[in-house]
Amino acid sequence: MKTRAAVAWEAGKPLSIEQVDLEGPRAGEVLVRIVATGVCHTDAFTLSGADPEGLFPVILGHEGGGIVEEVGPGVTSVKPGDHVIPLYTPECGKCKFCLSGKTNLCQAIRATQGKGLMPDGSSRFSLHGKPILHYMGCSTFSEHTVLPEIALAKIDPAAPLDKVCLLGCGITTGIGAVLNTAKVTPGSSVAVFGLGGIGMSVIQGAVMAKAARIIAIDTNPEKFVMAKQLGATDCVNPKDYKDTPIQQVIVELTDGGVDYSFECIGNVNVMRSALECCHKGWGESIIIGVAGAGQEISTRPFQLVTGRVWRGSAFGGVKGRSQLPGYVDRYLAGELKIDEFVSAELPLEQINHAFDLMHEGKVIRSVIRY
Ligand code: NAD
Ligand code: DAO
Ligand code: ZN
Ligand code: ZN
Numbered sequence: 235m236k237t238r239a240a241v242a243w244e245a246g247k248p249l250s251i252e253q254v255d256l257e258g259p260r261a262g263e264v265l266v267r268i269v270a271t272g273v274c275h276t277d278a279f280t281l282s283g284a285d286p287e288g289l290f291p292v293i294l295g296h297e298g299g300g301i302v303e304e305v306g307p308g309v310t311s312v313k314p315g316d317h318v319i320p321l322y323t324p325e326c327g328k329c330k331f332c333l334s335g336k337t338n339l340c341q342a343i344r345a346t347q348g349k350g351l352m353p354d355g356s357s358r359f360s361l362h363g364k365p366i367l368h369y370m371g372c373s374t375f376s377e378h379t380v381l382p383e384i385a386l387a388k389i390d391p392a393a394p395l396d397k398v399c400l401l402g403c404g405i406t407t408g409i410g411a412v413l414n415t416a417k418v419t420p421g422s423s424v425a426v427f428g429l430g431g432i433g434m435s436v437i438q439g440a441v442m443a444k445a446a447r448i449i450a451i452d453t454n455p456e457k458f459v460m461a462k463q464l465g466a467t468d469c470v471n472p473k474d475y476k477d478t479p480i481q482q483v484i485v486e487l488t489d490g491g492v493d494y495s496f497e498c499i500g501n502v503n504v505m506r507s508a509l510e511c512c513h514k515g516w517g518e519s520i521i522i523g524v525a526g527a528g529q530e531i532s533t534r535p536f537q538l539v540t541g542r543v544w545r546g547s548a549f550g551g552v553k554g555r556s557q558l559p560g561y562v563d564r565y566l567a568g569e570l571k572i573d574e575f576v577s578a579e580l581p582l583e584q585i586n587h588a589f590d591l592m593h594e595g596k597v598i599r600s601v602i603r604y
Contacts, residue, residue, distance in 0.1 A: 238604075239359070239376035240585045241366060243291045245283030248586045249375065254293070254366060257358040259306035259380050266318060266381060270396035271374035272297035272599045273588040274403050275430055279500065279524060280369070281589070286527035289350045292367040293359055295602075296322045297403040298374030299395030302386075309383045311555075317391040319402045319562075321554035322347075322370035324385040338553045343382055347371040353382055374402070375585065377604045387558040390566060396579070396603050397572045400431070401561050403549070404599060405572060407522060408435020408498070409561075410550015412443055416494045416520050420444035423492040425484050426466070427508050428499035429457035430592075431575060431599045432522055434464055436496045438571055441465035449484060449492065454595045460574070480504075484511035495519045502529045509533055515541040522547050575599050 237256045240249035259265045274297050280288040302316045312318060326332055326342035343353045350367025351357055358380040359366040359373065373379045389398065408431070412418050424440045426433045429452040440448045441464065450458065450466035458469040468487065472480040485491045491513035497505045500523030509519040510533060519542065521531075531544075538544065552558060564570040577597035580588050581604075588600035 235378065237376055237378040238582060239293050240582060241291055241361070242281055242294050245281065245288065245290060249281070249294070251583055252361060254376065255360045256376070256378055256380065259304055259309075260352070260354060261307040262309060262383050263306040263352065263380050264302055264309055264312055264383055264386055265304040265378060266300040266320065266386070267303050267378055268298045268300040268374050268376065268604060270299050270399045270601050270603045271295045272400045272402070272404060272431070272601050273585070273592060275432075275500070275592065276403070276524060278589055278592055284526035287348055289367050292350055292369050293373040293376045293379075294369045295375030296320070296370040296372040297399055298372060299399035299402065303378070311383060312386055312388055317389050317393065317395060318386040319389055319398065319558060320372040320374060320379070320381050321385045321387055321558070322372050322403070323549040323554055324371065324382060325553050325555040326384045327555070338549060338551050340384070342384060343371065352380065375582070375602070377582070384555070387554045389559050389562040393562045393566055396601055397576065398562050398565060399601065400572050400575055400599055401558060401565070404431030405435045405438070405575060406552050406558065406561055407547070407550045408432045409439035409442065409570070410552040411496060411520050411522050411547040412436055412439030414551035415545060415547035416496070416518055418443035418445055418494050421446045422494055423447040423449070423488050425449045425451060425492045425495040425508065425511055427451045427495065427497050427504050428523065429454070429461050430498065433496070433498035434460060434575065434598055436498060436522070437461055437464045437466050447488070449487065451480065456595065460598065463574070464571070479507065481507040481510040488513070490514065491517050493517055497521050497523050499523045500525050502531050505531050506533050509542055509544055510537060512542045517541070518543040518545060520545050520547050576601050579603055
């Protein structure tokens with residue numbers, strides 16, 4: 235079939251809207267019509283060329299919501315008409331990782347997904363006979379896409395796909411990092427570095443965890459309005475403290491440091507600050523941001539010897555097939571905010587504008603509606 239897609243032909247260039255060829259689903263695969271997709275910083279990161287895994291040409295996008303149109307041989311868990319959220323972290327339920335009970339990082343299709351290919355080692359997308367790669371196993375910047383069955387969470391069809399698509403990455407990542415990775419306890423103090431879709435979702439998660447103090451940090455003070463609406467108790471702009479390292483500012487604000495901090499930017503210098511603003515003896519810092527190719531983190535080892543803990547979190551530690559439908563249900567029950575995160579709604583033809591809005595710091599999330 236032909237489908238409309240935004241193709242990234244090469245790094246650093248705008249996406250190009252094309253009618254691409256899409257082959258139907260093979261065994262264990264599913265054809266999905268994407269109804270809406272968010273635009274996440276990770277898409278911009280890969281497009282920039284800084285992503286160590288970035289490959290081109292590719293159809294980006296990984297924060298989608300859609301409807302199953304066709305299933306390949308052997309597919310049993312979804313059928314045409316089902317509403318689904320694509321998962322860049324699949325859940326096979328059978329691999330060592332899925333069975334460990336310790337991680338959401340299913341490895342069943344990791345090798346091929348990292349190469350931009352379907353599990354059988356080929357791509358379903360092409361144009362004029364030249365293959366175009368899949369992205370994070372999702373490629374939601376295409377009106378139709380093919381995914382492995384294990385990379386689809388079946389959700390309540392009552393949920394609006396142009397909202398719950400954001401559970402495909404940003405909102406789940408932030409909330410999950412608080413509830414699953416850090417396991418923030420009631421009464422805790424929390425520092426959140428970077429107030430995009432991820433950082434704002436960390437604030438939402440910290441409120442759900444009943445944190446007593448939530449310090450929101452960003453170099454763009456326009457982000458503070460929403461941070462406060464979501465429940466931040468303090469807002470700090472590092473630019474207001476040019477002569478004092480930001481970790482020192484936070485330590486002084488909190489009588490020795492926070493119980494938990496979250497880096498939601500992808501900046502290795504801020505990752506260090508986030509660790510070092512944690513309280514001696516027990517403070518834990520969670521890295522969520524994805525740093526550029528070749529970058530490394532550093533701190534004095536004594537920071538860890540004296541009880542601070544450094545951790546990372548991918549997709550909030552959430553197992554997509556078994557746990558994501560519950561997030562959708564919580565949204566439908568009014569327990570979880572999503573609508574507030576949609577700052578702009580755009581057609582696919584304006585997807586490059588969505589990237590501009592993100593770089594200008596004017597949106598939390600743009601949602602592309604097909
Ligand atoms: P975003 O661009 O919307 O937000 C980033 C925010 O950081 C902006 O508000 C910006 O003003 C702020 N910022 C930039 N430099 C700063 C600094 N030095 N100090 C304070 N604030 C600063 O990005 P996003 O979509 O929220 O994504 C955030 C990060 O999370 C990215 O690195 C993304 O790749 C990563 N990510 C990780 C996962 C995961 O599973 N680990 C999932 C999704 C996204
Ligand atoms: O299993 O080795 C692996 C990789 C899993 C991918 C997890 C990626 C999470 C961070 C990337 C940002 C997501 C948008
Ligand atoms: Zn994302
Ligand atoms: Zn698995």
